[in-house]
Amino acid sequence: MTGKRAFGLIGAMALLQAPLVQAQTAPSQVQSFARQTVASGKVPGIVVTYAKGQAPMTVVTEGRMADETTAPKVNADTLWRVYSMTKPITGVAAMILIEEGKLKLDQPISDFIPAFKEMKVLVDPAKDLTSRPATRPITVRNLLTHTAGLGYNIITKGPLLNEYNRLGINPAQVSDSLEATARPVRPASLEEFANRTATLPLIAEPGAKFSYSIGLDVLGRVIEVASGMPFDSFVNTRILQPLKMTSSYWTVPAGEAGRLATEYAVAGSNRFPIDPGLTSVYLKKPSFPYGGAGLAMSARDYDRFLHMLQNGGTLDGVRILNPETAALAMSDLLPPGVDKTMLAVMARDTGVPMGFGAGGSVFLADQPGGAGKGTFGWSGAAGTFSWVDPKNQVRATMMVNILLAELGLKVPVRAAVYADLAK
Numbered sequence: 346m347t348g349k350r351a352f353g354l355i356g357a358m359a360l361l362q363a364p365l366v367q368a369q370t371a372p373s374q375v376q377s378f379a380r381q382t383v384a385s386g387k388v389p390g391i392v393v394t395y396a397k398g399q400a401p402m403t404v405v406t407e408g409r410m411a412d413e414t415t416a417p418k419v420n421a422d423t424l425w426r427v428y429s430m431t432k433p434i435t436g437v438a439a440m441i442l443i444e445e446g447k448l449k450l451d452q453p454i455s456d457f458i459p460a461f462k463e464m465k466v467l468v469d470p471a472k473d474l475t476s477r478p479a480t481r482p483i484t485v486r487n488l489l490t491h492t493a494g495l496g497y498n499i500i501t502k503g504p505l506l507n508e509y510n511r512l513g514i515n516p517a518q519v520s521d522s523l524e525a526t527a528r529p530v531r532p533a534s535l536e537e538f539a540n541r542t543a544t545l546p547l548i549a550e551p552g553a554k555f556s557y558s559i560g561l562d563v564l565g566r567v568i569e570v571a572s573g574m575p576f577d578s579f580v581n582t583r584i585l586q587p588l589k590m591t592s593s594y595w596t597v598p599a600g601e602a603g604r605l606a607t608e609y610a611v612a613g614s615n616r617f618p619i620d621p622g623l624t625s626v627y628l629k630k631p632s633f634p635y636g637g638a639g640l641a642m643s644a645r646d647y648d649r650f651l652h653m654l655q656n657g658g659t660l661d662g663v664r665i666l667n668p669e670t671a672a673l674a675m676s677d678l679l680p681p682g683v684d685k686t687m688l689a690v691m692a693r694d695t696g697v698p699m700g701f702g703a704g705g706s707v708f709l710a711d712q713p714g715g716a717g718k719g720t721f722g723w724s725g726a727a728g729t730f731s732w733v734d735p736k737n738q739v740r741a742t743m744m745v746n747i748l749l750a751e752l753g754l755k756v757p758v759r760a761a762v763y764a765d766l767a768k
Contacts, residue, residue, distance in 0.1 A: 436704025460543035494547030565636030
């Protein structure tokens with residue numbers, strides 16, 4: 346064998362034994378979005394899940410469960426406080442009872458909570474508590490769509506806010522320090538919460554105005570009276586367990602604390618922890634189950650809830666709602682002629698007119714290059730965000746936990762999801 350030929354064989358063998366160099370693919374737009382969001386310092390960690398049709402869910406993760414470099418990396422099973430993303434789940438619970446004939450959409454809630462029989466409406470909410478009798482009853486529809494005339498301590502101002510605070514009408518838990526002052530005055534049961542709420546005047550005539558509210562929390566009491574079982578038990582047995590949402594908790598078990606992300610707040614340019622995962626207030630039983638803000642969940646679990654809605658009420662052979670009921674839940678249920686000023690402000694970043702369904706907003710038109718007409722979803726106070734787009738058979742969930750901060754993530758994450766799915 347000549348030296349030249351031997352060298353050629355040796356070279357060829359070396360090439361065969363060398364590891365193959367993989368062509369580098371550019372990150373998807375969702376991956377780029379997640380990386381930039383963490384790199385910019387907006388959040389310590391983020392999880393985005395999305396899917397089209399029945400394709401497997403894509404999971405994009407970046408960063409950690411807390412700021413510490415020793416904190417575990419986030420994943421699809423990390424637990425997050427979803428706050429108001431609990432509302433669509435409560436809405437679907439009510440729709441189950443509507444389908445069964447135990448509730449009617451336009452039924453007065455006083456049929457279930459007699460304290461709401463004779464309500465009063467503030468004459469001038471900004472001035473004082475002077476009120477007049479309401480001319481219409483509060484209905485199930487009103488509770489679902491924030492048109493009952495109820496307030497919210499994160500929205501309401503003036504004398505009525507003082508009354509909400511005095512009576513402990515604060516259906517949410519945030520941290521041990523805030524619970525130390527909130528819990529002693531908060532009602533100890535859902536029944537007492539609803540009855541106390543009924544003693545206060547409304548900010549507007551029922552059905553007249555969209556005003557973000559504790560409506561879904563009051564609806565929790567309606568659900569437990571109509572169903573004959575505790576509200577949280579109804580949600581657990583009729584939604585969470587059948588859908589195998591095994592990482593959705595009203596109270597996070599001590600053994601799962603290691604999966605709970607730390608919650609932060611922002612002051613100026615500083616971020617500070619307000620509810621560390623390992624010692625979270627969510628490890629303690631709440632005053633009562635909060636239908637508007639109570640759940641801690643994983644992105645994987647929330648995707649299963651959205652997937653059920655995307656499929657018209659069914660998932661993996663389990664039916665939660667009939668197709669027509671699921672469609673009704675995701676349709677515009679707002680009363681005719683309602684003042685939608687506040688809703689328009691809350692949805693201004695979508696660029697499309699907005700309605701409201703069973704605990705979530707509804708697109709009334711297609712978003713150019715994005716979500717289709719009929720897209721249903723909502724967000725949470727700590728930055729979580731989700732939607733299901735039945736027209737395009739798309740669903741997506743974003744999980745972060747920075748309380749009441751203007752993070753500016755909704756528009757870019759939605760754009761990134763649709764851009765990746767269009768490839």
